[in-house]
Amino acid sequence: MAEIKKKAKTTNPFETIIEALFIFFEKKINMYAFIALAVGFLIIFPNVSSRFTQEIMTNLFFYVVVCLGLNIIVGYAGLLHLGFAAFFAVGAYTTGILSSRMGMDFWLTIPFSILAAIIAGLAIGFPTLRLRGDYLAIVTLGFGEITRLTIRNLDVTGGAIGLIGIQRPVFFGITLNQISHFYYMFFILAILAIIISYRLENSRMGRAWEYIREDEDAAAAMGINVVTTRLYAFIIGSAFGAVGGSFFAAKMTAISPDSFMFIHSVMFLMAVVLGGMGKIPGVVLGSMLVVLIPEVARGIGPYRLLIFGFLLLIIMLYRPQGIWPDKPAISAKE
């Protein structure tokens, strides 16, 4: 036993660091101090950084929101979703149409955008969630493309040109039109998304998703309705994506079908898988990698995407379960 333990400890430096971190964060006070420090830093960040950096950070927060939504579907419920950009589009276009064509206040469009996502989620989820993994992936992939082509060809969505003149949100009399405004808006949204994800994860529903992921039949035998529980994940995740889309539309004031291509679905999925499916810090980390690496590598010039791809390859080769580690398990002592 002692020998095995020793062997496990010296496998690689990465695991040693992680182990030390886990011990450090085991103490609640360290954890809270770290969170307070990080939040404090991010609050003053816009005052000490350029607009360009703020833009990137805003994009990062946006990714965190959308990817946490996708994480509920892919990470918690274990459903491979290849068309998440479609749900993001549903939210963005609901806000876009209601705001630019009907002059509705931005904040009022959010409930509609959530509603639209729920309807779309039900329409896709209900017939397909009885199927196992691969079929669902194909259906969601198809749905993603159908949605994009539909908005490209409808008049109400502005065709290939898209929608312009989406109103800026007004918050307590302040029109949000500066990048720092959006920075804070997406920051708050990201924190809300983290809190909601965390609460869901540690709840009856979060556990039900995990049971189904571990063993579908055993979960059913324990009284869990597999289809509705999955549907819940699908809808909640879609709603996250739609809210992200609404805020995206408000920030951009103009949206076009090109913002919702398959590559976006892939990028979202990549952030979730890279960081570690089903783990909130992992998803945040994955979003950071996907958003920040191409920006940081901008100095390298034309080869930056090549290097990005190479890095992803290395990460997936060495950490197929995602970068963020699992909690060390307690095992039986004989």
Next chain:
Amino acid sequence: MALLEIKDLTLRFGGLCAVNALSLEIEEGSIRSLIGPNGAGKTCVFNCMTGFYIPSDGEIIFQGQSLRDKKPHYITYLGLARTFQNLRLFKGMSVLENVMSGMHCRTNAAFLTTVLKTKGQKAEEKYIHEVAEECLDFVGILDKKDFIASNLPYGDQRKVEWARALATQPKLLLLDEPAAGLNKDEKSRLIELMHRIRDERNITIFLIEHDMGLVMKISEKIFVIDYGVKIAEGTAQEVRDNPKVVEAYLGKEEEEETA
């Protein structure tokens, strides 16, 4: 009236008739077992009862309600819990979380109450924890509640499955080969546990078992099936003396010798 009644249950897979016109009754508060040689269709009967297989014909009536076309999760909700022949634990989760799964159908926190963390939701979470811990205590592995299920020794994993089934608060407990893989000592404790479940919790038990010694000791009444057909029913003594049963079992042994 019987707690559970099976009437002319038939299950066909294509041309193969796995269960053929099986009828039996289980009275409330009893311990009944279903025995038969390998491949006799015992687990198929369980799968029909719990909604995993849809019977080709016949009725299963539980507390006066037909279980036909009911989904497995709803049957569990009605009060019919089961364990699996090969352990089906949620391997990567803690023992406590495994047992908490049983409480799912007895609780109802949904999205909004969870996100807002209402008082009711917190109270419910606490209640789930309490019941799960109580069930673990009942089977005697409360001290291992934080272990990852797959890291436990085999005998303890079995106990987790028992606790998990108990947490669904069933009226009838279906045990699929509960003694498989257990040693003699563990088996005698298993018998004791089954009696405690029946006497202290007032749960009726219906089990499938290969270990004849155990079956003879524990059940008041035994049903014997072979090739999906019920060939005998009665007390341990009656069943043991039944020539059909002897034939079914001896036939199996001959096959094994030639194999």
